[in-house]
Amino acid sequence: MLLSIIVPVFNMAADGNLEYCLNSLLAQTVKDYEIIAVDDASTDRSAEILKEYAQKYPDRFHALYLKQNRKQGGAKNAALEICQGEYIGFVDSDDWVMPDMYERLIALAKENDAQIASCDLGYVYEHTMKMGRRIPGMDPKNTGELNPEKRKGLILESGALVTKVYRRELFFEPKLRFPEHMFYEDNAVGTELFMRAGKVAYLPEAMYFYYQRNVSTVHTVSEEKCRNRMEAMRIMLRKAREGGYFDAYRTQLEYKFTRLFYLSTLFSYMQGSQKKRIGFISELGKEMKRTFPDFQENSLYKDCTDPEERKMVSVQQKSTKTFFLYYQLLWSVRSWKRGKRGTCVPEPKG
Numbered sequence: 001m002l003l004s005i006i007v008p009v010f011n012m013a014a015d016g017n018l019e020y021c022l023n024s025l026l027a028q029t030v031k032d033y034e035i036i037a038v039d040d041a042s043t044d045r046s047a048e049i050l051k052e053y054a055q056k057y058p059d060r061f062h063a064l065y066l067k068q069n070r071k072q073g074g075a076k077n078a079a080l081e082i083c084q085g086e087y088i089g090f091v092d093s094d095d096w097v098m099p100d101m102y103e104r105l106i107a108l109a110k111e112n113d114a115q116i117a118s119c120d121l122g123y124v125y126e127h128t129m130k131m132g133r134r135i136p137g138m139d140p141k142n143t144g145e146l147n148p149e150k151r152k153g154l155i156l157e158s159g160a161l162v163t164k165v166y167r168r169e170l171f172f173e174p175k176l177r178f179p180e181h182m183f184y185e186d187n188a189v190g191t192e193l194f195m196r197a198g199k200v201a202y203l204p205e206a207m208y209f210y211y212q213r214n215v216s217t218v219h220t221v222s223e224e225k226c227r228n229r230m231e232a233m234r235i236m237l238r239k240a241r242e243g244g245y246f247d248a249y250r251t252q253l254e255y256k257f258t259r260l261f262y263l264s265t266l267f268s269y270m271q272g273s274q275k276k277r278i279g280f281i282s283e284l285g286k287e288m289k290r291t292f293p294d295f296q297e298n299s300l301y302k303d304c305t306d307p308e309e310r311k312m313v314s315v316q317q318k319s320t321k322t323f324f325l326y327y328q329l330l331w332s333v334r335s336w337k338r339g340k341r342g343t344c345v346p347e348p349k350g
Contacts, residue, residue: 001032001033001034001084001085001086002030002031002032002033002085002086002087002106003030003032003033003034003085003086003087003088003089003102003106003165004033004034004036004079004083004084004085004087004088004089005025005028005033005034005035005036005085005088005089005090005091005102006036006038006075006076006079006080006083006088006089006090006091007021007022007025007035007036007037007038007079007090007091007092007093008038008040008072008075008076008079008090008092008093009037009038009039009040009042009046009050009075009093010039010040010041010042010046010069010072010075010093011042011043011044011046012042012044012046012093012094013042013044013045013046013048013049014044016127017093017094017211018046018049018050018093018094019049020096020127021091021092021093021094021095021096022035022037022049022053022061023096024096024097024098024099024209025091025096025097026053026057026060026061027099028097028099028100028101028102028103029099029100029103030100030102030103030106031103033060033085033102034060034061034062034083034084034085035057035060035061035062036062036063036064036079036082036083037050037053037061037062037063037064037093038063038064038065038066038075038076038078038079039063039064039065039066039075040066040069040070040071040072040074040075041066041067041068041069041070046093047063047065050063050065051063062082064078064079064082066078069181070180070181071180071181071182071183071185072092072178072183072185073177073178073179073180073181073182073185073188074178074180074181076090076177076178076185077177077178077180080171080177083168085168086167086168087102087106087109087165087166087167087168088165088166088167088168088171089102089105089162089164089165089166090161090162091162091208092162094211094213095162095208095209095210095211096127096209096211097207097208097209098129098207098208098209100207101119101207101208102165104119104203104207105117105118105119105164105165105203105207106165108201108202108203109165109167109201111201112144112199112201113199114197114199114200114201115166115167115169115170115196115197115198115199115200116164116165116166116167116170116193116194116197116199116200116201117164117165117200117201117202117203118137118138118159118163118164118200118201118202118203119137119163119164119202119203119204119205119206119207119208120134120135120136120137120163120203120204120205120206120207120208121134121135121137121160121162121163121206121207121208121209121210122134122135122206122208122209122210123135123210123212124209124210124211124212125211125212127211128209129209131206131209132209134206135206135210136159136204137159137160137163137164137202137203137204138154138157138158138159138200138202139153139157140202140204141153142154142157142200143200143201143202144199144200144201145198145199146194146197146198146199146200148248148249150200151194151195151249152249152251152252154191154194154200155191155194155249155252155253155256156252156255156256156300158190158191158194160186160208160210161186161190162208162210163207163208166193167197170193170196170197176189176192176193176196177189179231179232179235182228182231182232183224183225183228183229184225184228184229184232185232186232187229187232187233187236187260188231188232188233188235188236188239189235189236189239190236191236191239191240191253191256192236192239192240192243195240195243195245221268221269221271221272221273222273223269223273223275223277223280226265226268226269226273226280226284229260229261229264229265230261230265230284230287232260233256233257233260233261234261236253236256236257237253237257237291240253251298251299251300252300254292254295254298254300254301255295255298255300255301255304257291257292258288258292258295258298258301259305261287261288261291262284262285262288262295262313263305263309263313265284266281266284266285266313266316267309269281270327276324278320278321278324281316281320281323281324282320285316285317285320288317289317296310296313296314296317312326312327
């Protein structure tokens with residue numbers, strides 16, 4: 001079989017989200033492919049919808065039903081155990097794709113003898129086939145036959161897992177699986193996939209529709225999800241050490257760890273969490289310092305991190321209580337300025 005498309009599903013029955021996704025996959029122009037949708041112990045009608053599709057399209061559509069919720073990583077792993085495709089693609093169950101996306105990506109991969117082929121995605125806010133704001137899938141200079149410089153670039157900016165097709169051997173020779181029972185599972189294995197690949201191909205065209213919902217993983221902030229992101233970065237470092245490429249790419253891995261483990265967690269937590277704990281922020285800062293004691297001297301950190309963020313990080317590394325008060329005072333002043341001037345004042349990134 002040429003292609004396996006894996007779709008993790010959890011509580012996507014509302015508003016026709018799941019059907020819109022699955023219909024876009026059934027409309028693919030590529031020949032010889034299978035769709036494997038995995039219900040991750042949903043509590044709505046998602047499992048029933050999958051059963052309907054499996055009965056209607058038995059030659060192309062396969063449904064798996066997990067008894068316990070294992071998050072997206074567990075659902076993906078369950079599908080990987082039975083998939084038959086020479087190429088593998090992943091789609092989130094509230095997103096959808098262009099009809100010719102997989103046909104074109106596989107053709108691109110074959111033409112370039114590439115183990116990974118990527119396109120761009122577009123943000124959309126309703127069910128439509130009109131592409132929204134385009135987000136590049138990767139930097140063109142990091143494509144083609146991979147060398148150390150290109151791999152450095154891919155560690156820093158590899159794009160989304162869902163905009164790509166992967167040769168089967170990347171997940172099976174040797175076996176590679178996603179961490180389960182956690183969010184941000186893609187962050188844990190993305191770097192490893194590019195270390196295993198020899199060539200990468202890129203089509204700078206948006207063909208994946210990334211649906212923006214207020215309840216999606218990236219739009220809600222909780223301590224649990226922050227800890228999941230932290231764990232994903234620990235796994236990334238562990239795989240780098242086990243794979244023997246940590247020392248060669250230390251600068252890039254250190255900065256990626258700093259950005260996702262520490263900066264994204266710190267500022268998203270402070271900005272979006274309803275219940276903020278000083279203890280959690282203190283724990284975060286201490287682990288960052290233990291893992292990379294000199295991370296503030298990293299050249300990429302100095303060049304790529306917003307100066308205001310670097311200032312706040314410096315404060316947090318010295319005193320979490322001072323950082324906490326400073327951050328809240330800063331937000332209070334900015335809220336007052338927005339109300340007084342009626343303009344948008346730049347806010348801390350997160």
